[in-house]
Amino acid sequence: MRTRLTTLLTAALAAASAVPAAAAAAAATVQEVTAIRAGRLIDGSGATARDDQVIIVRGERIEAVGDASAVSIPAGARVVDLSGYTVMPGIVDAHAHLSIRPDIRTLQGQLEGMEQHDAMQMARIVRNIRVQLMSGVTSVYVVGEVHYNDIQASQAVAEGVLPGPRIYPSGNFISTTAGHGPAEYRTTNGPWEMRTFVRQNYEMGAHHMKLTITDRARVGPNNGTPYAPGESNYTREEIDAAVNELHRLGIEATAHANGESIRLAVEAGVNSIQHGGNLNEDLMDLMLSHDVGFVNTYTIGYQSVFNEWGFLDNEAGNIRDWLERGRKVHERALAENESRAQRRLDRLGQLRRSKEKGVGVGIGTDSMHGFMPLEMENLVAAGFTPLEAITAATGLNAEIVGLDDEVGTIAAGLFADIIAIDGRPDEDIRDMGNVAFIMVGGRNQTGLSFR
Numbered sequence: 001m002r003t004r005l006t007t008l009l010t011a012a013l014a015a016a017s018a019v020p021a022a023a024a025a026a027a028a029t030v031q032e033v034t035a036i037r038a039g040r041l042i043d044g045s046g047a048t049a050r051d052d053q054v055i056i057v058r059g060e061r062i063e064a065v066g067d068a069s070a071v072s073i074p075a076g077a078r079v080v081d082l083s084g085y086t087v088m089p090g091i092v093d094a095h096a097h098l099s100i101r102p103d104i105r106t107l108q109g110q111l112e113g114m115e116q117h118d119a120m121q122m123a124r125i126v127r128n129i130r131v132q133l134m135s136g137v138t139s140v141y142v143v144g145e146v147h148y149n150d151i152q153a154s155q156a157v158a159e160g161v162l163p164g165p166r167i168y169p170s171g172n173f174i175s176t177t178a179g180h181g182p183a184e185y186r187t188t189n190g191p192w193e194m195r196t197f198v199r200q201n202y203e204m205g206a207h208h209m210k211l212t213i214t215d216r217a218r219v220g221p222n223n224g225t226p227y228a229p230g231e232s233n234y235t236r237e238e239i240d241a242a243v244n245e246l247h248r249l250g251i252e253a254t255a256h257a258n259g260e261s262i263r264l265a266v267e268a269g270v271n272s273i274q275h276g277g278n279l280n281e282d283l284m285d286l287m288l289s290h291d292v293g294f295v296n297t298y299t300i301g302y303q304s305v306f307n308e309w310g311f312l313d314n315e316a317g318n319i320r321d322w323l324e325r326g327r328k329v330h331e332r333a334l335a336e337n338e339s340r341a342q343r344r345l346d347r348l349g350q351l352r353r354s355k356e357k358g359v360g361v362g363i364g365t366d367s368m369h370g371f372m373p374l375e376m377e378n379l380v381a382a383g384f385t386p387l388e389a390i391t392a393a394t395g396l397n398a399e400i401v402g403l404d405d406e407v408g409t410i411a412a413g414l415f416a417d418i419i420a421i422d423g424r425p426d427e428d429i430r431d432m433g434n435v436a437f438i439m440v441g442g443r444n445q446t447g448l449s450f451r
């Protein structure tokens with residue numbers, strides 16, 4: 001995981017000094033060329049900001065990036081002047097659901113809400129991904145939808161009929177009887193059913209898949225009751241079968257897992273962990289030794305006190321208003337509930353310790369659409385520098401969930417998913433709310449409004 005980012009960085013530095021003009025000229029179709037002048041550039045690799053950079057975008061990809069004095073702008077290129085801004089890779093949300101809107105209903109109620117008519121699901125998706133895009137998110141890594149709606153939405157965005165971030169779809173939830181997920185998909189039991197489900201999702205176009213491994217019952221009268229120590233809703237042979245089938249197909253497995261369930265997932269060979277709650281030193285060491293990172297999902301914890309979607313749809317003027325509302329709900333929830341405040345402190349300690357040990361800490365909204373900047377603020381509260389929080393949201397997130405050869409950094413060959421911030425987010429992370437420019441795959445998506 002770590003090694004890939006390093007390789008990429010080296011490649012990017014090499015590419016910065018050598019523009020592959022011959023290769024570009026040989027391209028079969030004429031592609032639009034855009035030159036972006038960046039006053040400051042944070043490339044997402046973890047490197048500090050560089051002043052006065054130029055990015056050349058040809059078609060949907062980055063062709064070159066480097067010092068303004070070293071990169072020549074091709075004749076006829078459209079020039080986008082962002083010399084007054086901090087330019088950075090678009091944000092990667094590494095734990096996203098497209099259709100859910102979490103609020104004060106129960107968790108199970110939300111998941112059952114995913115079983116509404118597909119037309120309603122898609123209406124929500126259109127809305128939610130617009131909000132994500134306006135917050136600077138240019139890629140979403142989906143971790144469970146229903147009826148392949150994420151695959152449909154992914155195609156609609158790729159066609160250009162729908163504004164939205166690049167969607168990496170996971171297809172339908174895979175879960176067991178008595179496990180976690182919508183009722184319709186809590187049905188897969190036994191190694192061969194696992195393999196069949198994986199193959200069906202793959203046939204429909206899933207990019208990767210998520211297993212929901214839980215150490216306790218998640219439905220019915222036994223909801224919350226732990227299984228025997230070291231057990232989960234899946235047997236080991238079921239987890240092994242699913243992971244093996246995914247890897248046979250050449251795609252990645254991620255797993256919803258907290259506490260000891262993380263051990264089951266990591267030992268079965270999953271590529272990344274979602275949530276990764278209740279960490280201890282042993283589990284951090286285990287992830288580190290297997291080069292597996294985890295995706296922290298903090299803001300979804302507001303769901304039991306959060307009922308603000310009407311504000312987003314009808315009142316919020318811009319993403320700053322939305323983030324401010326999120327902060328307010330969060331602060332009130334902490335002030336009103338001592339045990340919540342204590343749980344938060346415990347978790348911040350786990351995040352800090354993970355980073356110190358070198359475990360990859362990524363972040364995701366888990367359907368709190370538009371709140372990636374708040375996830376970044378949470379890392380800063382845990383003791384990350386603002387630059388480390390930016391890296392977590394971009395290059396490192398992409399690396400943890402296996403997207404780093406396509407997105408997450410500003411480097412030659414990658415998709416031109418680029419945003420600009422009015423301010424210096426590497427000094428004050430709250431500046432992330434000032435998104436001034438958004439490009440996805442070379443297409444300028446700036447100027448969307450909530451209404």
Ligand SMILES: [Zn+2]
Nearest residue numbers: 095097143366
């Ligand atoms: Zn989730």
